[in-house]
Amino acid sequence: MxxxxxxxxxxxxxxxxxxxxxxxxxxxxxxxxxxxxxxxxxxxxxxxxxxxxxxxxxxxxxxxxxxxxxxxSAPWLEGIKDVWADIEARGERCAVISLSPQFFVERLTGWGAHATRGSRWPAIPFREPVDPAGILNAEAKVRIADELCAAYGLTRADCVAYGDSMSDARLFAAVPVSVAVNADHHVRDVASLAYNGLDLREAYALVADGRG
Incomplete structure (x- = not known):
């Protein structure tokens, strides 16, 4: 599967x-x-x-x-490329969905993400105002997950979500497996699994080894 x-x-x-x-x-x-x-x-x-x-x-x-x-120079977790390479090797898919600007998020395709979805900000350098319609919120994460599932021939039942904040809570509620990563109790309480640390490989192992 x-x-x-x-x-x-x-x-x-x-x-x-x-x-x-x-x-x-x-x-x-x-x-x-x-x-x-x-x-x-x-x-x-x-x-x-x-x-x-x-x-x-x-x-x-x-x-x-x-x-x-x-x-x-950002403080990325260790092992991101390794995790996404393993997902690729398993014939699975990985995507990043973030409220942050797409011009930042999209750079993660170079690390192995199959898809990235961020908020649509004006082109750089900014000469136009922000269009509120292009800015994502918590509800949009669920909508985008559904769109990606449709594109890959999957359903919500096939999804695993990784997040840390209340903006991830709606997505956590919509999928069967979720991993709270360095999250506070608000998110840990609704997640299937929880991880605290600096290595994404360890968080991913909670799912990959069959616990999720």
């Missing part, structure tokens, strides 16, 4: 960080993005509001070179 492995990005593949944080670190505006992250966590702004504020914060200073530097 084939499977579709669905990975979150921020806080999951990226340990203790997020795409927006890593980009802001390159631009020297960590304090400002931290404030936006707190507002988002507290529910004061939604994903579209966060994207609009971050877009205004970075402005035309954001370039492809900055995004590349942020991606390369």
């Amino acid at each position: 084939s499977r579709l492995h669905l990975f979150d990005l921020d806080g999951t593949l990226l340990h203790g960080s997020a795409a927006a944080i890593e980009i802001s670190r390159q631009l020297g505006c960590e304090r400002e993005i931290d404030a936006l992250e707190r507002d988002f966590f507290d529910g004061l702004i939604d994903p579209a509001g966060f994207a609009a504020a971050a877009c205004a914060l970075w402005g035309e200073a954001l370039t492809d070179a900055v995004v590349s530097a942020a991606f390369e």
